[in-house]
Amino acid sequence: MFTGHRARKRTAYVLLVGAVTFALSSAGSAQASYSRAAAKCGTVTLADNAWVGYEANLAVVSYVLKKNLGCKVVVKNISEEISWQGFQSGQVDAILENWGHEDLAKKYITTQKVAVDLGLTGNKGIIGWYVVPWMAKKYPDILNYKNLNKYASMFKTSESGSLGAFMDGDPSYVTNDEAIIKNLKLNYKVIYTGSEAALITSFRAAEAQKKPMIGYFYEPQWFLAQVPLKHITLPAYTVGCDSDPKKVACDYPPYALNKVASVKFMNSGSPAATLIKNFTWTNNDQNSVAKSLAVDKLTDDAAAKIWVDAHPAQVKAWIGK
Amino acid sequence: MTAQLLIRPAKKTSAVKRSLSALSIFFFAGALLLRGKATLPLDRSSLTSFHDWLNTLSAWIDNNRDSNAFFTTFVNVIRNSIDGLVRFIQNGISQAGDVRTIPQIGWLGVVAILGFIVYAISNYKMALFAMAGFVLLGLIGFWQESMDTLALTLAAVCLSLLIGIPLGILAGLFPKFEKFLTPALDFAQVMPTFVYLTPVTLFFLIGPASATIVTLIYAVPPALRITAVAIKEVPWSSVEAAISMGSTRYQALRKVQLPQAKRTIVVGINQTIMAALSMVTIAALIDAPGLGQVVVRALESLDVGRSFQAGLGIVILAVVLDRSTTAAASKVDTSNISTASHRSHRLVLLGLGITTVIMVLLSRVITWGGSFPGSGTLGSNIARYVNSYVDWFQMHFVTFTNDITDTVSYGFINPMQSLLTQSPWFITGAGFVGLGAIFGGKRLAAISLFCVVAIVGTGLWSDTMVTLASTLVAAVITVALGIIVGTWIGRSRRADRWIRPILDAGQVLPAFVYLVPFLGLFGATRFTAIMAAVVYAAPASIKLMADGIRGVPATIIEAATAAGSSSWQMIVKVQIPSAKRALALATNQGIIYVLAMIVVGGLVGAGGLGYLVVAGFAQENLKGKGLAAGLAIVLLGIMLDRITQAAASRTSQDFAAVGH
Numbered sequence: 001m002f003t004g005h006r007a008r009k010r011t012a013y014v015l016l017v018g019a020v021t022f023a024l025s026s027a028g029s030a031q032a033s034y035s036r037a038a039a040k041c042g043t044v045t046l047a048d049n050a051w052v053g054y055e056a057n058l059a060v061v062s063y064v065l066k067k068n069l070g071c072k073v074v075v076k077n078i079s080e081e082i083s084w085q086g087f088q089s090g091q092v093d094a095i096l097e098n099w100g101h102e103d104l105a106k107k108y109i110t111t112q113k114v115a116v117d118l119g120l121t122g123n124k125g126i127i128g129w130y131v132v133p134w135m136a137k138k139y140p141d142i143l144n145y146k147n148l149n150k151y152a153s154m155f156k157t158s159e160s161g162s163l164g165a166f167m168d169g170d171p172s173y174v175t176n177d178e179a180i181i182k183n184l185k186l187n188y189k190v191i192y193t194g195s196e197a198a199l200i201t202s203f204r205a206a207e208a209q210k211k212p213m214i215g216y217f218y219e220p221q222w223f224l225a226q227v228p229l230k231h232i233t234l235p236a237y238t239v240g241c242d243s244d245p246k247k248v249a250c251d252y253p254p255y256a257l258n259k260v261a262s263v264k265f266m267n268s269g270s271p272a273a274t275l276i277k278n279f280t281w282t283n284n285d286q287n288s289v290a291k292s293l294a295v296d297k298l299t300d301d302a303a304a305k306i307w308v309d310a311h312p313a314q315v316k317a318w319i320g321k
Numbered sequence: 322m323t324a325q326l327l328i329r330p331a332k333k334t335s336a337v338k339r340s341l342s343a344l345s346i347f348f349f350a351g352a353l354l355l356r357g358k359a360t361l362p363l364d365r366s367s368l369t370s371f372h373d374w375l376n377t378l379s380a381w382i383d384n385n386r387d388s389n390a391f392f393t394t395f396v397n398v399i400r401n402s403i404d405g406l407v408r409f410i411q412n413g414i415s416q417a418g419d420v421r422t423i424p425q426i427g428w429l430g431v432v433a434i435l436g437f438i439v440y441a442i443s444n445y446k447m448a449l450f451a452m453a454g455f456v457l458l459g460l461i462g463f464w465q466e467s468m469d470t471l472a473l474t475l476a477a478v479c480l481s482l483l484i485g486i487p488l489g490i491l492a493g494l495f496p497k498f499e500k501f502l503t504p505a506l507d508f509a510q511v512m513p514t515f516v517y518l519t520p521v522t523l524f525f526l527i528g529p530a531s532a533t534i535v536t537l538i539y540a541v542p543p544a545l546r547i548t549a550v551a552i553k554e555v556p557w558s559s560v561e562a563a564i565s566m567g568s569t570r571y572q573a574l575r576k577v578q579l580p581q582a583k584r585t586i587v588v589g590i591n592q593t594i595m596a597a598l599s600m601v602t603i604a605a606l607i608d609a610p611g612l613g614q615v616v617v618r619a620l621e622s623l624d625v626g627r628s629f630q631a632g633l634g635i636v637i638l639a640v641v642l643d644r645s646t647t648a649a650a651s652k653v654d655t656s657n658i659s660t661a662s663h664r665s666h667r668l669v670l671l672g673l674g675i676t677t678v679i680m681v682l683l684s685r686v687i688t689w690g691g692s693f694p695g696s697g698t699l700g701s702n703i704a705r706y707v708n709s710y711v712d713w714f715q716m717h718f719v720t721f722t723n724d725i726t727d728t729v730s731y732g733f734i735n736p737m738q739s740l741l742t743q744s745p746w747f748i749t750g751a752g753f754v755g756l757g758a759i760f761g762g763k764r765l766a767a768i769s770l771f772c773v774v775a776i777v778g779t780g781l782w783s784d785t786m787v788t789l790a791s792t793l794v795a796a797v798i799t800v801a802l803g804i805i806v807g808t809w810i811g812r813s814r815r816a817d818r819w820i821r822p823i824l825d826a827g828q829v830l831p832a833f834v835y836l837v838p839f840l841g842l843f844g845a846t847r848f849t850a851i852m853a854a855v856v857y858a859a860p861a862s863i864k865l866m867a868d869g870i871r872g873v874p875a876t877i878i879e880a881a882t883a884a885g886s887s888s889w890q891m892i893v894k895v896q897i898p899s900a901k902r903a904l905a906l907a908t909n910q911g912i913i914y915v916l917a918m919i920v921v922g923g924l925v926g927a928g929g930l931g932y933l934v935v936a937g938f939a940q941e942n943l944k945g946k947g948l949a950a951g952l953a954i955v956l957l958g959i960m961l962d963r964i965t966q967a968a969a970s971r972t973s974q975d976f977a978a979v980g981h
Contacts, residue, residue: 050621076608077617081941082522089526103941158730159846159926167845171936171943178365192365192932193845194924197620201840209719222622245366294622 041071044265044272045093047083048075051196052222055300056289057096057121061279063304064315069271080172084108084260087115093265094276097121097257099173109260116266118259122280123220125255127173129166129232130217132207136230145184145234152187154212163189167215169199175216176248180234183249188214203227220283222290271319278318285311337759337971344755351748352740359745361782368946369780375945383523392524400530407476407529411610415468427684427691428464430677432456437677441670443648454641462697463612463634470601470611471638473529477536477597482590485541489548489589493582494574499549504959506542511913511958513920513931514539514603515938516951522607532600532609540596547589551582587650591643595829598639602831612638616833625711625837626704632834633703639829640822715841722842729794729848738790746782750774753960761967772960779949781930785957788929791847791922792915792961795854799911800904802859807866807907808892811900817867824860832857832921840925850922850931858914862907869903870896905969912965916958930954 044065048058058075065071076083076092084104086092108115131142141147148164155164166188168175181188193199199215200223206213207227217229234251235241241250259276266273285307292303308315363369368376385392408416413425426434432455440448458467492499514535525531555578563573605613615631684690741749750773757769776785810817832853843849873896881895897904923931930950937947 050617052621055621076527077605077614078527078608079606079939081939082519082527082607085522086527091527107941157844157846158727158735158848170939171932172939174940190365191845191926192928192936193926194928194932194935197623197837198840198845198925200623201837202845205715205719205841205844208716294624297622297624297627 041065041069041270041272042268043072043074044270045074045076045086045091047086047092047095048077049080049083049095049097050077052290052294053123053220053286054097055293056286056303057279059293059300059304060281060289060307061096061276063301063308064275064318065272067308068315068319069275071270071272080104084115087260087262088112090262090264092262093272094118094259094261096259096276096279097123098260099125099255099257105260114263115260116263118261118266118277120280121257121259123257123283123286125257126219126231127252127255128217129177129214129234130203130229131214131232132203132212133228133230134207134210135212143230143232145186145232148214148232149185149187151212155188155214157191159191160189163187164214165189165191167199167202167213168192169216170194170196173216173218176242176245176252177216179246179248180250183247184235203229220286220290222287222294225287225291226295274320275318278320280318281314340755340759344752344759347755348744348748348752351751352744355745355748356743359747360743361746361777361780362742363780363783368942369949371778371780372945372949375948376942377945379520379523379944379948382520396524400525403476403480403525403530403533404528406479407473407533410472410475411469411529413472415465415472415610423691424468425685426681427687428455428459428693429687429690430681430684431468433677433680433684437673439645439648440673443645443652447645447648451641451645454637457637458634459693460695460697461630461634461700461703462695463615463631463700464693466610466612466615466631467634467638470598470613470635473532473536473604473609473611474594474597474601474638474642476529477533477540477600478590478594480533481537481540481544481593481597484537485544485589485593486548486586489545489586490552490574490579492545492549493552493578502545506546507959507962508955509538510542511916511955511962513917513934513951513954514600515920515934516948518603518607519938519944527608529609531607532604535604535607536597536600539600540593543592543596544589547592548582548586551585551589552578554585555581584650587646591646591650594642594646595639598635598642598829599831601635602833613831616831620833620837623837624704624708625834626706626708628831628834628837629707630700630704632830635831636826636829640825643825711838711841715838719842723844726843726846726848729851730846733794734790734847734851737793738787741786741790742783744786746773746777749786750777753964756964757960757967760964760971765963765967768963769960772956776953776956779953779956781933781946781950781953784929784933784950785953788919788927788931788954789957791851791927791929792854792912792919792957795851795858795915795918796908796912798851798855799858799862799915800908802855803862803866803907803911804897804904806859807863808870808897810863811867811870812892812896820863824863827856827860832918836921836925845926847922847927849925850918850927853921853925854915854918857918858911861914862911865903865907865910866900869900869907872903873899901972902969905965905972909962909965909969912961913958916954916961919954930957 046058046062048054062073062075065073076086078086078092080095080098080101081104083092083095084101084107087108105115105117109117129145136143139151142151152164155166156162157165159165164187166177166181168177168190171192171194175190177190180186181190193202199217203213203215203217203223204227205211214232223229235249237251237253242248242253259279261273261276266277289303289307292298292306293300296303298306411424414431415424417423432452435455436448436452439451455467458464488502492502517538518535521531521535525534559577559581560573563577564570568576601609601611601613602616603613605611605617612631612634616628616635619625619628619631680690750770753769753773754766757765757767761768776782779785806820810820835856836849836853839849839852843852877895877899878891881891886895919927919929919931920934921931923929923933923935930953933943933950934947934954936943937945937950
């Protein structure tokens with residue numbers, strides 16, 4: 001009522017300038033240069049799960065795809081479960097490092113038949129219990145689970161009451177820690193930190209301040225290059241010892257990490273599909289690239305180039321021609 | 322002295338006080354006598370039949386998504402149009418399209434357009450400030466990421482306003498409609514985003530559409546609510562006057578209510594923008610493009626510096642958008658005064674408009690005007706500096722901060738938690754119902770009863786109590802900071818000018834940025850989660866309290882000064898008691914903001930409901946339990962909100978009664 005006239009004029013100007021700008025912009029787009037599109041490979045969409053080991057696989061695979069095969073690589077930063085969901089919707093072509101996930105494999109590979117197992121990456125995953133290195137040095141017998149109760153009181157924190165604190169990390173991983181502790185009659189309480197960042201920061205701080213800490217961890221992981229956590233021996237894993245989640249009293253199984261891709265992508269005949277299928281390397285290979293990324297803070301391509309330049313024969317074998 | 326006489330408590334208050342003491346005697350006696358009974362604990366990995374049912378439900382949706390006509394037509398249409406809108410804006414300002422190597426409008430053009438728009442809606446100082454802010458985005462090396470974030474924010478804000486403002490007007494006109502919407506709005510604002518992140522991607526797939534919808538759910542409520550308030554604020558007498566002069570109801574709305582409500586509606590737009598920006602990092606988890614991605618990726622290698630660098634980008638965007646819309650709101654207030662400079666203003670606008678068009682054209686032709694020149698050295702320097710500073714701080718203060726963690730944990734959190742988790746559910750529940758009855762009468766007692774019973778129904782009572790304990794401790798710290806800092810900056814303009822940008826940063830800096838240094842200092846503990854919540858919640862409390870202190874009538878201050886009060890007496894006996902309503906509001910908002918951080922707490926060791934929500938996001942078979950935990954958070958949030966709101970309006974009534 002009071003402001004109408006002037007405000008409307010102003011709006012008109014804004015709209016006018018906007019319209020002119022847009023018209024000119026659209027008219028000018030013809031002059032733009034074509035970027036050279038890759039001829040036969042096309043676009044490959046890769047999931048990027050949030051840990052550095054995965055990042056290393058991704059860096060090297062994308063680098064080779066772009067450099068040697070001329071593909072356009074699209075990377076989607078998403079969690080593991082949402083990556084699998086992407087096979088169904090056609091939004092993800094491949095996952096480059098998969099840790100188990102039997103429930104998801106059953107759902108998308110066996111039942112819905114939208115994904116296919118592409119074989120092992122060559123990386124061996126170890127999941128288990130670890131302590132900070134200074135403790136392993138000072139109390140060597142702590143590395144056997146039978147002696148853990150002797151040290152339980154050292155691990156007491158404000159979060160764990162009268163028991164020792166056992167730290168768990170990212171809830172994406174299915175852990176048996178509560179059951180193991182109960183069934184081995186250990187005086188510990190599982191503290192759920194809720195993320196990998198929280199777990200690693202806690203381990204790092206504990207080692208720096210020489211404070212006791214015990215928790216769930218895994219290899220390959222770049223952090224072990226900085227703080228070499230020591231693995232605790234639990235009763236050895238035997239097939240089926242973890243079949244009843246409530247009665248587990250044994251170590252975690254060794255994981256053979258694999259790759260998964262969408263069926264549609266594998267049937268497309270893209271050379272990228274062959275490359276991802278053939279891609280394998282060792283824990284040392286992955287750790288070296290992961291260290292370039294996380295510790296030396298190189299970009300993905302720079303880190304990948306170092307490794308690829310040093311291993312021409314292996315890359316050639318992946319490409320398969 | 323005089324002031325004390327003015328604010329003597331009304332008679333009603335003493336009755337309230339009596340019932341409150343009776344209630345606390347009942348609660349503590351019950352807690353003590355029945356300790357450890359009916360505490361309803363549930364193992365971490367156990368599921369109730371309710372959780373199983375939710376799992377089945379989500380599996381059903383998952384399996385029927387492709388065959389059901391509702392999904393294939395309706396949902397896909399929505400997805401494609403939202404995707405199209407975001408891509409359109411992205412092609413304009415951030416992403417190279419299929420044929421061009423740079424976006425349609427280069428950085429020079431974007432900065433020019435921004436300057437023009439901000440000048441048009443506010444003033445030239447603001448325009449220069451906004452342009453400087455955007456140039457800074459380029460200098461820290463994140464031009465493209467910032468524009469991606471801006472594109473997504475613009476799309477989400479446009480859609481939020483498109484939905485929120487019309488519904489808000491309706492809610493303002495029809496109280497029944499508002500009552501009908503309120504529970505849905507509460508739900509949308511308190512439900513943790515993590516809970517619906519996976520379901521939304523199930524329907525709308527990964528990418529901009531899902532990210533926009535997730536943001537919408539959170540950003541529509543403020544737009545709607547504030548618009549409704551704006552309409553209701555317009556005095557009914559002016560509407561009646563218009564109608565008596567022959568206007569129809571619609572004309573009265575258009576010519577009387579809307580223009581008068583405009584200023585408040587602009588405030589609503591401002592809040593909507595802020596809400597949308599606060600979702601940037603979480604939306605990155607489902608592949609939303611932009612600065613959030615950088616933050617999330619930096620977290621993988623715990624690179625605090627780089628995540629700070631990107632967080633700074635989000636803060637700059639937020640401050641620029643916040644200040645320009647705030648300035649626009651106050652201009653709406655004053656624009657009817659200066660009609661003299663009207664003509665010259667129009668000429669200036671025309672001139673600037675032409676300049677803007679030229680800049681946009683230039684940005685399409687000249688290389689350095691297209692993509693931002695330089696390699697963002699400033700940004701990487703900031704990152705390096707932050708990293709070394711954080712390391713230094715951690716090395717020197719960690720013993721001290723560990724002591725703080727232990728003191729607060731053993732002294733406050735543990736006793737509080739053991740009191741709440743060890744008391745029978747019906748005693749604590751009765752306590753809530755009692756509080757509801759005292760502050761809000763039968764209706765609120767009924768709401769509280771419903772919430773208590775429903776929380777028990779989710780099967781997560783014990784986890785809810787764990788979360789409640791931390792929430793209460795965080796709320797106490799938040800309110801204490803609100804009183805201390807709020808009073809300080811409320812009394813001193815200069816302090817306000819220095820503190821306010823820090824408060825803004827606390828509200829918009831993604832929590833992921835400061836979680837890692839906090840973890841280093843305070844460990845993976847409930848206290849770290851509490852600190853994160855305080856960083857986010859205290860600014861709101863402080864700002865509200867400062868407003869309250871400033872709103873104390875000058876006559877009261879003068880009277881107290883005349884009576885010879887010292888500054889301390891002035892603060893404690895006059896200003897804080899007079900700002901009682903602001904204090905109550907600051908408490909209410911403090912609690913609501915703390916609740917918003919429960920899930921973030923679950924990422925750093927707080928356990929409780931927050932952890933269950935995170936676990937539900939990550940694990941297929943815990944999905945139902947995570948959903949139930951989200952529900953429990955909503956129920957707890959609604960209950961705490963209603964009770965503190967009722968307490969707040971109770972104190973303001975007292976104050977109003979005294980005023981007469």
